[in-house]
Amino acid sequence: MGKTNCKKVLIIGASSGIGRALAALWAAEGHLVGITGRREDLLRELTDTCPERYRFRSFDVTDTKNAVANLEALAASMGGLDIVVISAGGGDVNRSLDFEIEHGMIALNVDAFTCLADWAFNFFAKQGYGQLAAITSVAGMRGSRQAPAYSATKAYQIIYLQGLRQKAYKEHNGIVVTDICPGFVDTPAAKSPVRFWVSPVTKAAEQIYRGLCRGRKVIYVTGRWRIVAWLYRWLPNWLHERM
Known part of the structure; x- marks a missing residue:
């Protein structure tokens, strides 16, 4: 984390949803918050x-x-950064396998994500400290027949963050890498036809805030989604194919 009580936090993708709620929470706690999004x-x-x-x-x-x-x-306008949260991402149900939908998710969740994560990691490596966090998804634990590209791109993000965490450890560059791994959160981006354990966005933001302040490596939102993530990870292939 940073070196003063007032953190400089950049949230990429703060127009709505978790990113917006998280930005409002950091600002309410007295921190300087940089926000980005397409909708000015x-x-x-x-x-x-x-x-x-x-x-x-x-x-x-x-x-x-x-x-x-x-x-x-x-x-530069913020005078540096202590924390970067990548909240820019999205997904769609795509039962028809429309390639344009798949391609759009890949461009956002893989290409753009990689660019943002690399920039933040290099920024913090140069200054000698910082925390890079990104919102992935429990959906990234296994493939999805309803949204193949979404689950695949979220799996990419999870693995990429693991690689950056290993890189930070080996290079001793003072970077904390955090995977924010939510289940269902009540935002417009939650498009799955079947939802359970849906968290209000304010509750999700509060849990993420606390986890970031504690320097957690993985934050499940809400905490009980850790159980689903574990089950998904170890679910036998024959059973997964029949779901």
Whole structure:
């Protein structure tokens, strides 16, 4: 984490959902919060609630070349960073295997995610400390017949973060890497036709906030989804295929 009581936190993808709720919570606790998203009006709306606590830049993370330039500018305007949370991501149910839908999820959850994670890791490695966190999903534990690309891209994110965590340990560069692994959270992004143990977004944000403050490596949201993640991971293939 950072070296002062007031953290400088960048949340990539804070227009709505978990990212927005998490940004509001960090700001309410007295921290300086950088926020990004495609919808500038929503970023301005959040910033106007407490202008001294927010800095924002509006851009599309899938435009990776411009995304890095915007992140650099935002970090400079904040005077550095202690924490980066990648909340930009999405998914769709795609029973018909429409390639355009799959391709869009890959562009967002793999290409853009990798660009953002690499930038944050290198930023923190250069300064000698920092915490990189990203919102993945319990869905990344196994494949999904309803949303193949979503589960696959979330699996990619989980494994990529594991690789960065190992890299940070071996390089002794002071970086904490956190996988925020939610089940169902009550946001517009939750499109699964079957949902259970649905967490209110404010509750999810509070649990994530506490986990980040404690430097956790994996945060399950809510905590009981750890059980589902374990079951999914060890579920026999023959049984998984029949689900």
